[in-house]
Amino acid sequence: DQQVKQNSPSLSVQEGRISILNCDYTNSMFDYFLWYKKYPAEGPTFLISISSIKDKNEDGRFTVFLNKSAKHLSLHIVPSQPGDSAVYFCAARGGSQGNLIFGKGTKLSVKP
Amino acid sequence: DTGVSQNPRHKITKRGQNVTFRCDPISEHNRLYWYRQTLGQGPEFLTYFQNEAQLEKSRLLSDRFSAERPKGSFSTLEIQRTEQGDSAMYLCASTLTLAGDEQFFGPGTRLTVL
Numbered sequence: 001d002q003q004v005k006q007n008s009p010s011l012s013v014q015e016g017r018i019s020i021l022n023c024d025y026t027n028s029m030f031d032y033f034l035w036y037k038k039y040p041a042e043g044p045t046f047l048i049s050i051s052s053i054k055d056k057n058e059d060g061r062f063t064v065f066l067n068k069s070a071k072h073l074s075l076h077i078v079p080s081q082p083g084d085s086a087v088y089f090c091a092a093r094g095g096s097q098g099n100l101i102f103g104k105g106t107k108l109s110v111k112p
Numbered sequence: 113d114t115g116v117s118q119n120p121r122h123k124i125t126k127r128g129q130n131v132t133f134r135c136d137p138i139s140e141h142n143r144l145y146w147y148r149q150t151l152g153q154g155p156e157f158l159t160y161f162q163n164e165a166q167l168e169k170s171r172l173l174s175d176r177f178s179a180e181r182p183k184g185s186f187s188t189l190e191i192q193r194t195e196q197g198d199s200a201m202y203l204c205a206s207t208l209t210l211a212g213d214e215q216f217f218g219p220g221t222r223l224t225v226l
Contacts, residue, residue, distance in 0.1 A: 046216065046217075091154070096168070098143065102154025103154050104154050
């Protein structure tokens with residue numbers, strides 16, 4: 001039973017356009033959400049996070065939106081760059097000790 | 113480089129052998145996590161240390177798995193009598209209590225069990 005779901009395995013976007021990656025969750029007790037980027041043969045790299053008491057957090061080209069009523073969050077990247085091509089994981093802080101629960105990831109390809 | 117480091121980066125072993133991985137967290141990070149990632153999946157939590165104390169273990173951590181963090185610094189993850197299903201990327205992450213919630217991941221150790 002997946003508590004964090006990323007339903008799009010892949011996404012292809014033209015350079016300069018907006019990339020929107022989506023994530024759904026089932027547990028309303030999650031209080032913190034994070035996005036990680038992962039290149040092949042490397043560990044996940046933290047991108048941006050959002051607390052459940054907020055609905056938006058912005059950091060440069062990256063913005064995360066949280067819709068608690070829909071149990072949905074999204075990551076917007078604008079403008080998209082070829083270097084953004086990677087697998088993006090959505091994660092929720094779920095355990096009592098802060099362990100993260102990850103989705104399966106979305107592979108983003110940004111074409112020049 | 114002051115990031116999380118993991119050794120070895122790759123390990124190939126035969127079924128039934130024991131393997132041990134090492135994680136060196138960011139200095140002064142007192143929280144350390146182990147995750148496992150298989151193909152097409154996101155990382156899955158295995159176990160958690162606060163300083164030297166192992167405070168939580170996932171049901172994924174069978175009796176063949178053991179983890180230690182003897183002095184509250186580096187950690188080891190040992191798998192005994194490896195099985196082909198143990199083939200995965202083993203990731204270590206660390207964070208400092210009260211300093212935010214993002215976990216910093218190492219590059220991982222890729223285990224292949226033949």
